[in-house]
Amino acid sequence: MLFAVICAVAVATIYVAQPVLARIGDELGLPEARLGWIVTTGQLGYLMGLALLVPLGDMFDRRRLIAGHLLLAAAGTALAAMATELWLLLVGLGLAGLFAVVVQTTVAFAADLSAPAERGRTLGVVTSGVIIGILGARVLAGSLAALWGWRSIYVTLAVLLIALTCFVLKLLPPDPRDVRTTYGAVLISLGHLFRERLFVSRGLIAFFLFASFGVLWSGLALPLAAAPWHLSTAQIGLFGIAGLAGALGASRAGRGADAGRAGLITGGALVLLAASWLATGQAYWSLWLVVIGVIVLDFAVQAVHVSNQHLLTAAYTAHTSTVIGGYMLFYSLGSAVGATGTTVAYSVAGWAGSSTLGASFALCALIVWAVTRRAGAEARRNALVPLPCPGA
Structure with a gap:
């Protein structure tokens, strides 16, 4: 705590x-x-x-x-x-x-x-x-x-x-810490992580995940402050409570990761993330649907985030600080892209444009997960195929 x-x-x-x-x-x-x-x-x-x-x-x-x-x-x-x-x-x-x-x-x-x-x-x-x-x-x-x-x-x-x-x-x-290394060597090891499939795939998922998150939380105030709602800043801030409820509910996703289900949790949560935009996109028509969408989105984001960090810290036990720092670079860049993109999309196509952008980011994360999961399964199958004997 x-x-x-x-x-x-x-x-x-x-x-x-x-x-x-x-x-x-x-x-x-x-x-x-x-x-x-x-x-x-x-x-x-x-x-x-x-x-x-x-x-x-x-x-x-x-x-x-x-x-x-x-x-x-x-x-x-x-x-x-x-x-x-x-x-x-x-x-x-x-x-x-x-x-x-x-x-x-x-x-x-x-x-x-x-x-x-x-x-x-x-x-x-x-x-x-x-x-x-x-x-x-x-x-x-x-x-x-x-x-x-x-x-x-x-x-x-x-x-x-x-x-x-x-x-x-x-x-x-x-x-x-009894680590005989230099600061330069540690920074070089951070660069080497970008050659690792697990790190890059989970980093890309985080990039699209938090881009979708940034679209919502940097842009939601725009339709809520406009007609027909005209909500005040304080009233809009209360939607953060719904987000907290969703995020805290997903904190138990770590137990599933401990049981070896991090991959399945990631896929399921990304499907929920994409689906949440169907509700959040109705901001001009129903505040209750927005609340439901916010809860589901934050639940999904937290579940994937916990699963990502569990996999990375388990795989790189000797360099947990470096791998977490590198992973969070994807997080920060994704948040920035989402925050910038939502204002542009809103100016062009209103909240429907922002919602489409947020859902697109979610689908991109789901595609990365599906492709890397399939590639990992194929690699495991190939590792089980016996090599031919010389001269066979």
């Missing part, structure tokens, strides 16, 4: 700005065209951290690494809370985003501390914290901003990050 809370608070530092962009812009006197940098800066820092910081978990004591990254993320959020100029705000958010990758170090540490038979269950609980942070950040930000202004959001996060640092040092076991 401590790992899950670390993930929730750390990932929230990247997403809390989204619902309060207008408030930040009004106070700092920023034009709308420059508001996008407030979100983008944190995400760029996160991408850099995935490639440059997460692999450090395969070299150093992860208890100390997690504590250090939490403190530095707290420094970034504190700087953002005090910022009176855009450049200072961006420095703080970039710093917070860079060290928010403590999430992936935490996931890798949790996987290594688990018994092999319970790794999926552990990952299900820990990664549920990530979804709680992503979706709950919107509810937290809206409530705090309404009470005490947008700066209170970052003050609260800084306090929570510092408190978690103390808990990490007190409660987590030491993690001595």
Whole structure:
């Protein structure tokens, strides 16, 4: 549970700005065209951290690494809370985003501390914290901003990050590393992963999975704020609760992965992901169908995400931090593509266009799963065919 809370608070530092962009812009006197940098800066820092910081978990004591990254993320959020100029705000958010990758170090540490038979269950609980942070950040930000202004959001996060640092040092076991390698060698090993079929296939599934996720959560506010609903920002934020219900329900998918059913869970969940857009696409006609679609989509995303990480951490036990960091690069790029694509699709064809895009991403993930599963089955059959004797 401590790992899950670390993930929730750390990932929230990247997403809390989204619902309060207008408030930040009004106070700092920023034009709308420059508001996008407030979100983008944190995400760029996160991408850099995935490639440059997460692999450090395969070299150093992860208890100390997690504590250090939490403190530095707290420094970034504190700087953002005090910022009176855009450049200072961006420095703080970039710093917070860079060290928010403590999430992936935490996931890798949790996987290594688990018994092999319970790794999926552990990952299900820990990664549920990530979804709680992503979706709950919107509810937290809206409530705090309404009470005490947008700066209170970052003050609260800084306090929570510092408190978690103390808990990490007190409660987590030491993690001595006797690895005779260099930082350069670790980064090279990350590059080598892109030659591995399992890593690339699961990474591509994650890319399309979170592109579909990004289409929904970056675009859903557009039809809900328009006719006939005209919902307020606070009302739209409540749809995040439905997403939380779905994601938390899928945390048990880890038990199925422990039983050797990760592949089947992935395929079934991707079918649900594609089907969820049939309900979510009715946003102009029924809010209840949207709620059902949101629950199903977030259930499917969490189930696939847990299964992916279970397979990867089980296959690369000596480099769990590096493989999780590399895998999450696909996640981040997919989220960015989905967030950008949904605004373009909506401007061209309304919510029907966004829904078609989200369903297309889901189907692409399903195709990758089906092709790699078939290729794996053929490889296993070929391995069982006896080689001909010389001269036969």
